[in-house]
Amino acid sequence: MIKRVTSFDVAERAGVSQSAVSRVFSGASASKDTATKVRAAAAELGYRPNVLARSLITGRSRIIGMVFAYLGNPFYPDALERFSRVLQDEGYHTLVFTVPETADDTDIDRVVQQMLDHQVDGMILASVGLSDAxxxxxxxxxxxxxLFNRGQTGSGLAQVTSANRAGGRKVAEFLLAGGHTRIGHVSGWQGSSTGRDRTEGFLDALAEGGQEPVGVEDGRYTHEDAVKAADKLAGAGVDALFVGNDHMAFAVMDHLRFTLNLRIPEDVSVVGYDDVPMAAWAGYSLTTVRQPVGRMVKTTVQALINQIEDKSAQAEIEEIDGPLILRGSARKPEGLQ
Amino acid sequence: MIKRVTSFDVAERAGVSQSAVSRVFSGASASKDTATKVRAAAAELGYRPNVLARSLITGRSRIIGMVFAYLGNPFYPDALERFSRVLQDEGYHTLVFTVPETADDTDIDRVVQQMLDHQVDGMILASVGLSDAxxxxxxxxxxxxxLFNRGQTGSGLAQVTSANRAGGRKVAEFLLAGGHTRIGHVSGWQGSSTGRDRTEGFLDALAEGGQEPVGVEDGRYTHEDAVKAADKLAGAGVDALFVGNDHMAFAVMDHLRFTLNLRIPEDVSVVGYDDVPMAAWAGYSLTTVRQPVGRMVKTTVQALINQIEDKSAQAEIEEIDGPLILRGSARKPEGLQ
DNA sequence: GTGAATTTTGCACACCTATGCAAAGCGCCG
DNA sequence: CGGCGCTTTGCATAGGTGTGCAAAATTCAC
Known part of the structure; x- marks a missing residue:
């Protein structure tokens, strides 16, 4: 392990003081002359400022902590990739943590504590809650x-979600307009705000249309539970299923088609939520509500940076609307092609 | 912003010296008596050691830098999640970077430089190369x-891959045994070692079986190129396709089925590589070579930690063998069900 | 060339913890 | 009680950078 080269070494070589070197690299005022001398010396020695030392003194690490619950749902890797990119552009880096799907508050709190230990400048929690403590x-x-894609009322935390209630409504209205009469719902996990909101909007609009759902089963955002739920609802004889997210919808479609030998959409219409890239694949061609990931990510980062740079900034609650994307997995209303 | 509470504050409150506090929290020797006093004081004040300051002085950040090229292929989020978990268990944290799919050496070098700036203790590069400089x-x-899932001969870097040549061979032997006579190959990106190795093993074994491929097209690990390649090969009349990874194989299957109206496996057998979770879904039921992610990840982390803890440790090159998983997308040899 | 206004520079210190060193404490045996 | 070995403790310093402050250097107008 070769000795690290410090700002003192560069200073000596350039014939200036250490503070001059610091100023050049931190963008503070420095004469054109010394700047060139310093840069030259730094290049020769291969000097780069030590971010740790810098963070220690400035009190800002330029690191954002991110927590994800499960990356099995392709919505999240997509978001992660975008977050990483947007944050990099803003000069931040991302410390990524994952918590088990079955995480309780203890797990999450431990992870958050670790982030605090690392002096992160901010935190993004994707589909994960946070204890009041x-x-x-x-x-x-x-x-x-x-909070990203997750709300927590009364927590006072900033949050960015899509318009989940409105999205649920759109699905109900669409299915009603399509003439479906036996509608079931494989819900997103009812322990999450997104799951609850989508379900609520959906059921409200259904009721307004004069229908009761044939059944509502919690798919808990997992492949297995979604299949079980779909199986049960299919047994009750549905002609349409609204599934709480695309990831579960794929599982449901596979089960309907290959295990129960039902045709989609002739026997059962299926509608999802998220519009992950796979939803557009020919194999599924899933009608679904789009969550505008790009905008959600940008909004999240912006909200975070606002709060970082202006500590007095209000914690915003943003809801971003997304359209219903019509594809082949659900029967369309008459006159609409 | 409330003033941070430091080890001095705790020391004062506990009636001991700052070094005593440090020793208690860094696990060094301390008497039972002072330890309890310090812990009590720390708890009251809500003190937690500042990781930055600790890293600065120890020269070890306990942070691992990770680079991913694309998370669109579900193999990588899966790996990322496992990495994060295994590293957390080992007391490390992960700083995640992504580089554009079209990244050239400049992009990657810039990212690596940033990791060095952050004083990471080690780096994992997933499906990404590194300039000699x-x-x-x-x-x-x-x-x-x-390097994870990527080799770079002559670089002197440690690397963990699956046995890609052997895997390619397995596929060829399986397809030959199945009586296929017009075999095509949608290769993984030929700019990557994994892509080349799989292709090489495949073609070698094919030749040994006395066959020439109908055609070999580079799918470049993208949805679009894979579809183009499959389209071309289908036009040439293939009865089997080996596709360089599962992610492309799904795209190929969709195209064969829904655009070209071919049946799988009756008209065309399809074999992939990776065995991502989706390969087991009924919609695809993809015969594929399994990359044992779990073992690859553990091996990678172990190799990294070995090098971190013993600087003289040799950079290992590990190849982990994986089985061919038989499912429904490819015709099986006679007598094998 | 002179004084004022402005920029640049260096000094010294701060950020927070870990650790070598020497002193102090303790237990133990003769 | 003296002496010895071992553990615990505090002091002081290091790790590498940013920044307030005052001195020095430069610029500018006259």
Whole structure:
């Protein structure tokens, strides 16, 4: 292990003081002359500022902590990739954590504590909640938190979601217009705000249309539970299923087609939520509500940076609307092709 | 922003010296008595050691930098999730970077430089190469690098892959045994070692079986190119296709079935590579070579940690064998069900 | 050339923890 | 009680950078 080259080494070589080197690399004022001398010396020695030392003194690490629950749903890797890119563009880096799907508050709190230990400048929690105790702790430490694709009312935390209630409504209205009469719902996990909101909007609009659902089963965002739920609902004889997200919808479609030998959409219409890339694949051609990931990510990052740069900034609650994307998995209303 | 609570504050409150506090939290020797006093004081004040300051002085950040090229292929989110978990268990954290799919050496080198700036203890590069200059730089800085699912001969870097040549051979032998006579290959990107190796093993075994491929087209690991390649090969009349990874294989299957109206496996057998979870879904039921992600990840982490803890450790090159998983997308040899 | 206004520079210190070193404490045996 | 070995403790310093402050250098107008 070769000795690290420090700003002192560069200073000596350039014939200036250490502070001059620091100023050149931190963008503070420095004369054109010394700047060139310093850069030359730095290049010769292969010097790069030590980010740790810098963070220690500035109190800003330029690191954002991110927590994901499960990357099995392709919506999240997509989001992660975009987050990483947007944050990189803003000069931030991302410390990524995952918590088990079955995570309880303890797991998450431990992870959040680790992020605090690392002096992150902010945190993004994707589809993950936060105990009030920890939220308070982040508040006390002055670390902004933004929930992504997850709401938590009364927590006082900033959050960015799609318009889940409105999305659920759209699906119900679409299925009603399509003349479906025996509608079932494989819901997203009812322990999550997104799952509940989509279900709520869906059921409200259904009721307004004068229908009761044939059944509502919690798919808990997992492949297995979704299949079980779909199986049960199919047994009750449905002609349409609204599934709480695309990832479960694929599982449901496979089960309907290959195990129960039902045709989609002739026997059963299926509608999902998210519009992940796979939904457009010919094998599924899934009608679904689009979550505008790009905009959601940008909004999330912006909200976070606002809070970082202006500590007094209000914790915003953003809801981003997304359209229903019509494809082949659900029967369309008459006159609409 | 409330003032941070430091080890001095705890020391004062506990009536001991700052070093005592440090020793308690870094696990060094301390008497039972002071340990309890310190812990009590720390709990009251909500003290947690500042990881940055610790890293600065120990020279070890306990952070691993990871680079991913594309998370669109579900193999990688899966790997990422496992990496994150295994590293967390080992007391490390992960700084995640992504580079554009079209990344050239410049992009990657810039990212690697940023990781070096952050004083990472080690780096994992997933399906991404590294210029010789940067490799040398890491070497000089004493930062171990392990390539995951990517080889780079002559680079002197540690690498963990599956046995890609052997895997390619297995597929060829299986298709030959199945009596296929017009075999095509949608290859993985030929700019990558994995792509080349799989192709090489496949073609070697095919030749040994006395067959020439109907055609070989580079799918470049993308949906679009894979479809184009499959289209071309189908036009040439194939009865079997070996596709360089599962992600492309799904695209190929959709195209064969829904655009070209071919039956799988009656008209065309399709074999993939990776065995991502989706390959087991009824919609695809893809015969494929399994990459044992779990073992690959553990091996990678172990290799990395070995190098971190013992700087003189040799950079290992590990190849992990994986079985061919028989499912429904490819005709099986007689007598084998 | 002179004084004022402005920029640049260096000094010294701060950020927070880990650790070598020497002193102090403790237990133990003769 | 003295002496010895071992553990615990505090002091002081290091790790590499940013930044307030005052001195020095430069610019500018006259």
């Amino acid at each position: 920890l939220a308070a702790r982040c508040e006390a430490a002055g670390i902004p938190v933004v | 940067l490799a040398a730089r890491c070497e000089a800085a004493g930062i171990p690098v392990v």
